[in-house]
Amino acid sequence: MLKNDRPKTPEASATRITNSPPAPIARHRPGYARIPSVSIIDEQVFQEPKPITDSPEADEITQVPRSSSAGHGLGIATGTGLPTKARRISIQSVPRVAVSIRGTPEQQTPGSADPLISPPSTGGFSGSTRYDGTPTDFDTSYRGAKHLAKQSVSSLHSTIPPSFRSDTGLVSIKSKCDEWEPQHNCRSNKHVxxxxxxxxxxxxxxxxxxxxxxxxxxxxxxxxxxxxxxxxxxxxxxxxxxxxxxxxxxxxxxxxxxxxxxxxxxxxxxxxxxxxxxxxxxxxxxxxxxxxxxxxxxxxxxxxxxxxxxxxxxxxxxxxxxxxxxxxxxxxxxxxxxxxxxYPDWQSKEIHGLVKTIFANPTYIQQNCKTPIAKTYDESDYDTTCIQLEHAAMGYHNYFGYLGSWTDVVDNGTGSSDPTQRPKGFALLNDNVTITAPWIGQVNVTEQYWRHPGMIINNVSMAMPHPGVIQAAIDPKNNIMQPAELEGLGSYNIRASVPSSVVHVLCVTMNSTAVQQFVYDISTAQGSYPGPYLNGTIYDDVFHWGPAWGANKYPPVFGKLPIDFNTVFNDTDGMLAYGRDSVYVLGKGGPTDAGGNAVETENYALCQMKVSLTPNCSTQYNASSSGGTLEAVCEDPSDELAYIRSLPVATSGNVSISNDWPNIASEWGLSLSLNDGIANGNGSNSRLLTQLILSSAVLNPALPSMAEALAVMAGCTLLQSAADAPFVEFWNYSSPAMKTGQYQAFNASVRAQQYQxxxxxxxxxxxxxxxxxxxxxxxxxxxxxxxxxxxxxxxxxxxxxxxxxxxSPPSKELAGSCGGGPAGEQFNVSWKLNRDGEHVFMDSREMEERVDEGGGSPGLRRRRRVSEGLGVLLSPLRKAGSTFELRRAG
Structure with a gap:
C-alpha cells in the first residue's frame, strides 16, 4: 500500500484539513492500469448506504498519494474481475470534506463495469448514528445548528448527473447541508x-x-x-x-x-x-x-x-x-x-256532509238517474225505466259477487251454519268502492223452530254503511288530502259516527195449504176478499201483522201460486192506504233443493222485506288511488264512534223515515224479474232463489239461504236511499228535497296519509x-x-x-420508515412542535427530554449540543490522518 510521507499526528491532520495538501508522489506497479479518479466535490451526491461489515478488510483505510494532475488520480485494477472483499475508494485529505447523505438509486454505482471502482460511502450525519454506527446525541435535534460535517464521495464520471459535471470531467458537488441553516433560511412567513x-x-x-x-x-x-x-x-x-x-x-x-x-x-x-x-x-x-x-x-x-x-x-x-x-x-x-x-295518529274532528233529500225518496232517486232519454221523449215512464235499469245493474252485480264469495267458501271447505261465520253482504258503488255489509241481529233458525213449532223461519238483517261519508270525504270543506293530490300514492281512513240503514228479510217455509190464504185471484174472482188483514193468520206474530203491531201492518196478497222455480211479487200497490213498510216475495222450489236432495213436502217460501235505520253502527271508509272500501261496523261494544255514542237517545230500528222505501222496492222487484212467476216466466234469478229455500231448521253450511240472497240483492236500494240523505235518523227540513242542500256535521275520526x-x-x-x-x-x-x-x-x-x-431533523424513532411508512409502535411515538427563533420544527418527546437534560437556556443547550456533535463528527477525521476512506454505513 502507499503511505503518506507526512507524519500522522493530530496536529498534522488538522493542518491538512485547513490547508492545501502537497502533491503526492505517484508510484506505479507492473500489471496495474490507470483509471480516472474523482476529486473531492463541493456538492452532495446522494448515495444509497451499504451495511458496514466487521471484517478487517472492510476496516482498512487505504492511503493513495495524489497525482500532480489536478483532475486525475490513481486507481488500481487487476483485470481479474471483481474483488471478493468490499470495494473502497481512496480520497486525499482536502481543505473541505463533504459529508454525503443517502442518494437516489440513479446516483449509485453498483454493477459498474470497472471492478476496481468502489461504491461511495455514506459516512457523516445519518439521523441517529455516528459514522461508525453508534448513536449520537446530536441526532436528537438540530436546534438551529447547521450541518457542519461534510463528506466526500467518489463515483464514476458517467453516473453523475450532467448538471454536476465540470468541463474537465470532474464532479464538484457542494454540500447542501453547508448552505441550509433552518434557523436562518426557514423563517416562518406566518406565525403558528x-x-x-x-x-x-x-x-x-x-x-x-x-x-x-x-x-x-x-x-x-x-x-x-x-x-x-x-x-x-x-x-x-x-x-x-x-x-x-x-x-x-x-x-x-x-x-x-x-x-x-x-x-x-x-x-x-x-x-x-x-x-x-x-x-x-x-x-x-x-x-x-x-x-x-x-x-x-x-x-x-x-x-x-x-x-x-x-x-x-x-x-x-x-x-x-x-x-x-x-x-x-x-x-x-x-x-x-x-x-x-x-299515516298519522287518528284525529277526532267534525266532518261536514251535504244533505239534499230525505232518506228513501223515490222521486229524488229517479230524477238523479242518468239516462240519455229525456222527459220529452218518454214523458210517463222515462224515470222508472232508468231507475229499473240501475236497480238491475247494481242488484245483479252485487248478488253475483256475493255468490262468488260463497263459491270460494265451498271450494275451501270453510262453510258454516253459524250466522256470524257466514260470508258478509257485498256491494259495489261507483265501480271502485267495495262495500261490506255485516249481518246483525241474527236469529238462530233452530231456536226459532222450537219457539214456533213446525215453522222453519229464516230471519236475517243486513246493515249497509252510509254512502254519504264518501261525498263528505271528498268535499273541499273538510280539507282531506285525496290520493290524486299525492301523486296517486296516498290514502286515508275515516270512521264516521252516523247511523246505518238495515234491510230485514224474513222467510218462512210453507206448504200449499198454508200459503193458499195469501192468494186472491182477481181475474177469476175465486173467493171473496177477506179484507186487508185476511181475518188473521197463524203467522201474524211472526211477521208482525195486524192492528196489534201498529197501523198499516197488512199481510200480502198474491195473484196466483207460482209454479216450480218461480216467484211472484206482491201486487197490492194502490189497493191499500199509504204507509205500508214492507214488500213480499212468494216463491216455490222444485222437487229437489240446490244440493240435489229430494224435498219431501211442497216447499213454498213467503219472504217479507223492509228497511230501518240503526244507531248501533258506524261507517268506515278507506280510500286509495285504486279505489276504496266502505264498511259498516255494528254491534261492537268497543266502537267509540257508533252513532249511539254521539246521540244516546237515538231510537233503534226506526222505520218511520223509510215509509217510501216500498215504492223504491217495487221498481227493484220488477227490474229483477221477481214477478215473472205470475206468467210462469221461469226466470233464471227466480230459479236460483227458490233453490235456496230452507227445507230444514238448520242453515246449509255450503249455501246461502233465500233470505240472505234477497238481502244482498236489495242492498243497492239502501245505497240509493241513503245518497245525499241526512247523517242522523230524522229529517228536520220543511221540504223532502233541496236543490242546493245544507251541510250537516257529524263526529268522525280521520287518519289521512300526508307527507310527514x-x-x-x-x-x-x-x-x-x-x-x-x-x-x-x-x-x-x-x-x-x-x-x-x-x-x-x-x-x-x-x-x-x-x-x-x-x-425537521431526522429521528431514530422512525428509523426504517422512510420507504414503507411507519408501523407498530412508531404510531405511538409522541412528537412536539418546537421553535428556534422563527423556525418551527418537530421532534420526538425523547429528543426534547434529552435536550432538556443539558440544562441552561435553550440557546446555550443548542450551542452545547452543536459543539458536542461537531466533536463526534470530526473525530474519525483526526484518526484517519491526511487521507482516509469513507465506507458505506448502515
Missing amino acids: KQRVGTRLSTTILLLAVFSTFFSAVFLIIALRGPRYGRLIHTNGKITPSLAAFLTSLMAKLIELSFVTVLVAFLGQALARRAFKLEDVRGVTLAELNMRAWVMQPGTIFTRWETVRYAGTTALGLIALLGASAAILYTSAATALVQPQLK SGGTQAYQKAFTLALFAVFGLNVMALGYFIMHRDWYTDFSEPTNLFSLAVN
Whole structure:
C-alpha cells in the first residue's frame, strides 16, 4: 500500500484539513492500469448506504498519494474481475470534506463495469448514528445548528448527473447541508398562532354555525315529525320530488360542513397539545391520522394500527363517533327528515256532509238517474225505466259477487251454519268502492223452530254503511288530502259516527195449504176478499201483522201460486192506504233443493222485506288511488264512534223515515224479474232463489239461504236511499228535497296519509342517534372555537405536515420508515412542535427530554449540543490522518 510521507499526528491532520495538501508522489506497479479518479466535490451526491461489515478488510483505510494532475488520480485494477472483499475508494485529505447523505438509486454505482471502482460511502450525519454506527446525541435535534460535517464521495464520471459535471470531467458537488441553516433560511412567513379573524378561521367558524343550526333543525324535525298537509302535494308550492331533493341537498351540506368543522376541531386540539411546552405528552402519528378517519373512513380498517393507539383517547373516540355519524347522516336524514307518506295518529274532528233529500225518496232517486232519454221523449215512464235499469245493474252485480264469495267458501271447505261465520253482504258503488255489509241481529233458525213449532223461519238483517261519508270525504270543506293530490300514492281512513240503514228479510217455509190464504185471484174472482188483514193468520206474530203491531201492518196478497222455480211479487200497490213498510216475495222450489236432495213436502217460501235505520253502527271508509272500501261496523261494544255514542237517545230500528222505501222496492222487484212467476216466466234469478229455500231448521253450511240472497240483492236500494240523505235518523227540513242542500256535521275520526317527517318504520328511529351525534359534536366544536381566541396552524393537514417534516431533523424513532411508512409502535411515538427563533420544527418527546437534560437556556443547550456533535463528527477525521476512506454505513 502507499503511505503518506507526512507524519500522522493530530496536529498534522488538522493542518491538512485547513490547508492545501502537497502533491503526492505517484508510484506505479507492473500489471496495474490507470483509471480516472474523482476529486473531492463541493456538492452532495446522494448515495444509497451499504451495511458496514466487521471484517478487517472492510476496516482498512487505504492511503493513495495524489497525482500532480489536478483532475486525475490513481486507481488500481487487476483485470481479474471483481474483488471478493468490499470495494473502497481512496480520497486525499482536502481543505473541505463533504459529508454525503443517502442518494437516489440513479446516483449509485453498483454493477459498474470497472471492478476496481468502489461504491461511495455514506459516512457523516445519518439521523441517529455516528459514522461508525453508534448513536449520537446530536441526532436528537438540530436546534438551529447547521450541518457542519461534510463528506466526500467518489463515483464514476458517467453516473453523475450532467448538471454536476465540470468541463474537465470532474464532479464538484457542494454540500447542501453547508448552505441550509433552518434557523436562518426557514423563517416562518406566518406565525403558528394567530388571532381568530383570519379568512380561514372565519370560514371555519361560519361553517360551524351553519352546521350546528341546521343539524339542530334536522334533529327537531326528526323528533317531532311534523305533518306538512297541503304544503307538500302534487300541485302545491312544494312537490314531493322537490321536498326530497331539498332534504338530500341540505343533508349533504350539513354532512360536508360537519366533516370540515370536526377536522378543524381535531387539528386545533392537536396543534395546541403539540405546541404547548408545558404539555409533555405531545401528539402521535396515530392521532395525526384521526382526520383521515373522518374524511376517509376506510382508513379505519386499512390503517387499523392508528385506531389501536389513538382510538381509546378522548379525541380518538370523538373522531370515531364523528366518522360514524358522518357516514350515516345522509341516510338518517332520508329516513327521519325527508317528507314521506305516512299515516298519522287518528284525529277526532267534525266532518261536514251535504244533505239534499230525505232518506228513501223515490222521486229524488229517479230524477238523479242518468239516462240519455229525456222527459220529452218518454214523458210517463222515462224515470222508472232508468231507475229499473240501475236497480238491475247494481242488484245483479252485487248478488253475483256475493255468490262468488260463497263459491270460494265451498271450494275451501270453510262453510258454516253459524250466522256470524257466514260470508258478509257485498256491494259495489261507483265501480271502485267495495262495500261490506255485516249481518246483525241474527236469529238462530233452530231456536226459532222450537219457539214456533213446525215453522222453519229464516230471519236475517243486513246493515249497509252510509254512502254519504264518501261525498263528505271528498268535499273541499273538510280539507282531506285525496290520493290524486299525492301523486296517486296516498290514502286515508275515516270512521264516521252516523247511523246505518238495515234491510230485514224474513222467510218462512210453507206448504200449499198454508200459503193458499195469501192468494186472491182477481181475474177469476175465486173467493171473496177477506179484507186487508185476511181475518188473521197463524203467522201474524211472526211477521208482525195486524192492528196489534201498529197501523198499516197488512199481510200480502198474491195473484196466483207460482209454479216450480218461480216467484211472484206482491201486487197490492194502490189497493191499500199509504204507509205500508214492507214488500213480499212468494216463491216455490222444485222437487229437489240446490244440493240435489229430494224435498219431501211442497216447499213454498213467503219472504217479507223492509228497511230501518240503526244507531248501533258506524261507517268506515278507506280510500286509495285504486279505489276504496266502505264498511259498516255494528254491534261492537268497543266502537267509540257508533252513532249511539254521539246521540244516546237515538231510537233503534226506526222505520218511520223509510215509509217510501216500498215504492223504491217495487221498481227493484220488477227490474229483477221477481214477478215473472205470475206468467210462469221461469226466470233464471227466480230459479236460483227458490233453490235456496230452507227445507230444514238448520242453515246449509255450503249455501246461502233465500233470505240472505234477497238481502244482498236489495242492498243497492239502501245505497240509493241513503245518497245525499241526512247523517242522523230524522229529517228536520220543511221540504223532502233541496236543490242546493245544507251541510250537516257529524263526529268522525280521520287518519289521512300526508307527507310527514319522522320515519315510517320502527327501525328507522335508530338513526336518531346519528342526528344527535352530529348536532352534539357541532355544538362541542362551535363552543371550542368560541372559547379559544387563538387559531393554530393545523399540522395534521398533509401540506402543513409535509412542510414541517422536511424542515425537521431526522429521528431514530422512525428509523426504517422512510420507504414503507411507519408501523407498530412508531404510531405511538409522541412528537412536539418546537421553535428556534422563527423556525418551527418537530421532534420526538425523547429528543426534547434529552435536550432538556443539558440544562441552561435553550440557546446555550443548542450551542452545547452543536459543539458536542461537531466533536463526534470530526473525530474519525483526526484518526484517519491526511487521507482516509469513507465506507458505506448502515
